[in-house]
Amino acid sequence: MKKLIIFPVLLFTLFLSGCFADPVQEELLVYLNEELPAITNLEEDAIAAYESATGANYTSDLDLYDVLSLDVIPTYQQFTDKLEAIRLKTDEVRGVHEIYIEGANLQYNAFNKIISALEEQDRGMIEEANTMLDEARKLLRDFDHGIEKLAEEHNIELSENFDPGTTD
Template sequence: MKKLIFVPLFLFAILLTGCSNDPVQDDLLNYINKEIDVVADLENKAVSKYESVTGVNYTNDQTLYDALLGEILPTYQDFLKKLEAISIETDEVKKIHEKYIEAANLQYDAFVKILSALQKQDITIIEEANGMLADARKMFRDYQEDIKKLAKEHDVELKKNKENAA
């Protein structure tokens, strides 16, 4: 089986650098500090489990299959449901949040494709899934850059969480 590579999304903590009546600033602060914080544990749980059975931790197809079916996919489905239910007030933050949803859905689809590849024992499907994971990683990076840019435009200081700093 080919090695699957995944880099999890790191989270941000936000500190307000000044008080204002900026609705985008308020929405961004709520989005990162409250809304995303609620779903982050689910994403981290699914991704951590995935990483525990892939790459250098890979032992065999059955272990990966069982983890995908029993924990990774159900946890990630719950994460996606909660991610899509997040309420956002401003168009600027909504636009960025949609990128996160798109990346997360692509990553989920890649996990499903890996499950299918294991069932069929098809290396071609694994290669497709690896491409999807690479695309999702790029989309997560783009999302992070958009968050940073919007934060800068609206006087919000971002700091990496100590546990997710990379």
């Protein structure tokens, strides 16, 4: 008789645990541990290349043009294509992911505007591109904060060096 009582209780417990599964938690874990790590190296490579030719590392417009056209833009295009290809089911994770896509696309468009500005030697376009880069950084910070908030709400502990986006 005890076996009959234990079995239904165990079955009921398994049934309940299935009912309380958190689809946002599950999707966020896959997103952070599998999907983003598979592509963020492209973003990191593009940003590193960009930084190698700007700021204190700037040497000439021609060098910046070459780095943008040969390294940054093609690599960042691959990144944005793969980022946009990620398909998510939960509204919460998808909403945060859309912020990342928006920031990445804005950054990509800024890189292209810099190319155009260099071709046309248009200082105003450079300023527009810099404004776009500032807005992209803000969106990428919003993405980071959104991920942190979702992780907290769904009992996911992020590592101390959590940095899914390049947010400087």
